[in-house]
Amino acid sequence: MSYQKELNTSQRILMGPGPSDVHPRVLKAMATPLIGHLDPEFVTVMDDIKAMAQLAFQTQNHLTFVVSAPGSAGMETCLVNLLEPGDEALICIHGVFGGRMADIAERCGAKVSRVEAPWGEPIDPEQVKRALENSRPKLVAIVHAETSTGVLQPLEEIGRMAKDAGALFVVDAVTSYCGAEVKVDEWGIDAIYSGTQKCLSAPPGLSPVSFSERAVEALEQRRTKVQSWFLDLSLVKSYWAGAKRAYHHTAPVSSMFALREAYRLVLEEGLENRFARHRRNHELLKTELEAMGFEFLVKPGYRLPMLNAVVIPPGVDDAATRKQLLDGYNIEIGGGLGKFAGKIWRIGLMGQSSTANHVHMLSSALREMLKA
Amino acid sequence: MSYQKELNTSQRILMGPGPSDVHPRVLKAMATPLIGHLDPEFVTVMDDIKAMAQLAFQTQNHLTFVVSAPGSAGMETCLVNLLEPGDEALICIHGVFGGRMADIAERCGAKVSRVEAPWGEPIDPEQVKRALENSRPKLVAIVHAETSTGVLQPLEEIGRMAKDAGALFVVDAVTSYCGAEVKVDEWGIDAIYSGTQKCLSAPPGLSPVSFSERAVEALEQRRTKVQSWFLDLSLVKSYWAGAKRAYHHTAPVSSMFALREAYRLVLEEGLENRFARHRRNHELLKTELEAMGFEFLVKPGYRLPMLNAVVIPPGVDDAATRKQLLDGYNIEIGGGLGKFAGKIWRIGLMGQSSTANHVHMLSSALREMLKA
Numbered sequence: 164m165s166y167q168k169e170l171n172t173s174q175r176i177l178m179g180p181g182p183s184d185v186h187p188r189v190l191k192a193m194a195t196p197l198i199g200h201l202d203p204e205f206v207t208v209m210d211d212i213k214a215m216a217q218l219a220f221q222t223q224n225h226l227t228f229v230v231s232a233p234g235s236a237g238m239e240t241c242l243v244n245l246l247e248p249g250d251e252a253l254i255c256i257h258g259v260f261g262g263r264m265a266d267i268a269e270r271c272g273a274k275v276s277r278v279e280a281p282w283g284e285p286i287d288p289e290q291v292k293r294a295l296e297n298s299r300p301k302l303v304a305i306v307h308a309e310t311s312t313g314v315l316q317p318l319e320e321i322g323r324m325a326k327d328a329g330a331l332f333v334v335d336a337v338t339s340y341c342g343a344e345v346k347v348d349e350w351g352i353d354a355i356y357s358g359t360q361k362c363l364s365a366p367p368g369l370s371p372v373s374f375s376e377r378a379v380e381a382l383e384q385r386r387t388k389v390q391s392w393f394l395d396l397s398l399v400k401s402y403w404a405g406a407k408r409a410y411h412h413t414a415p416v417s418s419m420f421a422l423r424e425a426y427r428l429v430l431e432e433g434l435e436n437r438f439a440r441h442r443r444n445h446e447l448l449k450t451e452l453e454a455m456g457f458e459f460l461v462k463p464g465y466r467l468p469m470l471n472a473v474v475i476p477p478g479v480d481d482a483a484t485r486k487q488l489l490d491g492y493n494i495e496i497g498g499g500l501g502k503f504a505g506k507i508w509r510i511g512l513m514g515q516s517s518t519a520n521h522v523h524m525l526s527s528a529l530r531e532m533l534k535a
Numbered sequence: 536m537s538y539q540k541e542l543n544t545s546q547r548i549l550m551g552p553g554p555s556d557v558h559p560r561v562l563k564a565m566a567t568p569l570i571g572h573l574d575p576e577f578v579t580v581m582d583d584i585k586a587m588a589q590l591a592f593q594t595q596n597h598l599t600f601v602v603s604a605p606g607s608a609g610m611e612t613c614l615v616n617l618l619e620p621g622d623e624a625l626i627c628i629h630g631v632f633g634g635r636m637a638d639i640a641e642r643c644g645a646k647v648s649r650v651e652a653p654w655g656e657p658i659d660p661e662q663v664k665r666a667l668e669n670s671r672p673k674l675v676a677i678v679h680a681e682t683s684t685g686v687l688q689p690l691e692e693i694g695r696m697a698k699d700a701g702a703l704f705v706v707d708a709v710t711s712y713c714g715a716e717v718k719v720d721e722w723g724i725d726a727i728y729s730g731t732q733k734c735l736s737a738p739p740g741l742s743p744v745s746f747s748e749r750a751v752e753a754l755e756q757r758r759t760k761v762q763s764w765f766l767d768l769s770l771v772k773s774y775w776a777g778a779k780r781a782y783h784h785t786a787p788v789s790s791m792f793a794l795r796e797a798y799r800l801v802l803e804e805g806l807e808n809r810f811a812r813h814r815r816n817h818e819l820l821k822t823e824l825e826a827m828g829f830e831f832l833v834k835p836g837y838r839l840p841m842l843n844a845v846v847i848p849p850g851v852d853d854a855a856t857r858k859q860l861l862d863g864y865n866i867e868i869g870g871g872l873g874k875f876a877g878k879i880w881r882i883g884l885m886g887q888s889s890t891a892n893h894v895h896m897l898s899s900a901l902r903e904m905l906k907a
Binding site: 164165166167170172173174175177179181182184185190191192193194195196197198199200202203204207208210211212214215231232233234235236239243263266267269270271358360366367368388389390391392393410411412413414415416417418420421423424426427430489495500 | 545546547551554562563564565570572576580587603605608611638641642730732761762764765783786788796798799867
């Protein structure tokens with residue numbers, strides 16, 4: 164049986180939609196022997212992480228913490244806490260993850276109305292404006308960086324519309340967080356969730372989240388219990404933010420050690436420098452790939468710097484080429500999701516994977532393989 | 536700010552209710568550079584883990600996998616998938632975690648009836664028998680190792696009663712798994728969840744689970760969507776067990792590397808040897824503590840070998856003593872939960888923390904501190 168052998172993985176170059184490459188300092192911190200999840204030293208680790216999460220979200224929100232599960236559980240945390248049966252939710256959908264938000268909102272018993280854009284395009288604020296003329300939703304939810312299409316969605320205008328309509332503004336920043344501007348307070352975001360395995364370059368499994376005062380008021384005014392015990396913020400917040408840290412669940416201690424170190428790397432580099440690096444390597448990839456004849460899916464001005472959606476050229480076999488990249492060069496890139504399966508590649512330049520060397524490795528390998 | 540400094544934790548001896556000490560091989564495996572969560576090599580890691588989880592659960596259940604979140608999310612996974620609004624659930628409560636199951640079942644919209652035993656005692660099968668005379672629940676749920684009280688609950692008789700009543704038998708094995716017998720198939724368990732940070736001695740954050748064919752049939756006969764998208768087995772199982780591994784969420788790659796190694800250590804030792812070691816060190820602790828005048832909360836025959844509930848002697852200050860143990864000796868033990876707060880200590884001898892050396896360190900420290 165293969166489990167009888169020691170773990171022996173290939174040394175991959177991670178250029179898919181996450182996880183991204185992780186800095187050795189993060190791996191080293193993660194391998195620190197454990198301490199208890201209620202140890203005063205662990206409480207300090209939690210406080211450190213909260214402070215750094217606030218800086219990276221550019222927020223003062225007191226209720227900023229890390230869900231002990233991956234980004235999709237962060238998504239569910241935001242929606243199950245803010246929605247009750249019968250509430251109205253306006254969900255903007257321009258890819259897989261907007262669709263997932265609508266699915267979860269419906270499982271909360273919410274009445275969901277949808278604003279949709281063709282995959283590969285951003286949502287037009289005018290659409291949201293029209294939708295808000297005919298409804299009074301409790302929240303408007305949208306994906307900032309749609310990982311399935313590579314679209315960077317401008318948020319400020321839609322955030323203002325949501326606020327003017329008296330709705331909470333909920334944002335998915337799983338892929339943009341720590342790789343592009345995400346200004347929670349300035350943009351009027353009331354609830355936001357992210358992941359650790361993208362531009363933060365920590366291992367997957369955790370989801371940083373933040374809630375505004377308006378969101379906290381909505382939580383306090385709930386008429387019903389949150390349908391998930393595990394994600395119920397009224398319980399979780401006494402562990403993360405209570406004067407006395409009350410036991411809720413056992414926090415993933417090692418993953419938190421890793422996350423702390425990943426945040427330290429983000430702050431040492433500086434947010435602006437980090438965002439500039441992501442833009443710079445995106446430009447380099449663009450130059451390299453366009454020279455080989457590749458086309459980007461998304462129109463200029465709306466492209467994610469950390470997740471590049473490129474159209475698979477005619478005659479190129481999707482699965483075979485990605486297998487050859489993985490087997491021959493140890494490079495992982497992502498295939499298309501949903502209706503884009505077989506049609507696009509998703510090339511991640513996230514966190515530690517956003518370097519000129521990564522771009523050069525991939526473009527040289529593709530050139531060699533495709534004789535381009 | 537404290538986050539500006541490198542992580543610098545004390546070298547703790549973990550003898551609380553989890554996490555337990557982790558073997559260096561597990562920490563080393565966890566620090567392996569990441570691979571993608573859909574990489575063929577990661578699929579092999581998942582298959583390895585599934586095979587070893589089955590062996591440790593003593594089950595052939597095809598639907599055996601690991602929830603990407605801590606044990607309480609494993610609990611929620613079992614209940615939200617098996618219960619629909621209006622279903623009846625019979626929950627046995629003899630501590631905090633039985634109470635948590637009832638709370639979650641109610642959040643699923645189930646009609647919950649309770650069988651309760653005083654904290655520190657097991658549930659009497661006669662109580663379950665009587666309860667089943669007056670109801671036809673869809674499931675009967677019970678905690679095998681009640682971490683809040685130190686009680687080991689016999690399961691076989693109650694499992695037979697549940698089966699005879701046509702109910703699914705749901706078991707919490709968070710603390711017993713890999714430290715005492717848990718015979719899923721032989722005992723007729725239909726759904727079971729565990730944790731990784733107890734007798735498995737992996738870092739916290741994951742929950743091994745297993746579902747019988749009867750449970751899978753119940754899943755397939757649901758009339759409504761599972762209220763949690765993240766925990767919906769109809770989606771998760773295509774990632775874990777589908778012929779083609781369909782993306783659901785991003786699995787916590789590093790934690791899975793660690794878990795694989797922790798399972799390997801379990802199987803290298805052998806289940807029977809491991810259970811015997813846990814019993815042996817429990818006996819040693821008992822001898823040492825009783826010589827100092829300590830009394831166990833639970834009557835003989837129902838004591839957990841891996842979690843020892845002892846009554847705090849009169850005149851001993853709970854918080855001050857545990858602080859002194861932590862600050863002076865780096866030893867963590869657990870305080871009481873809920874109605875046992877301030878009344879008992881919970882001393883864990885779990886996995887790597889179940890050694891004679893651990894017992895000696897603790898008993899010597901207590902002797903020195905309490906002049907006993």
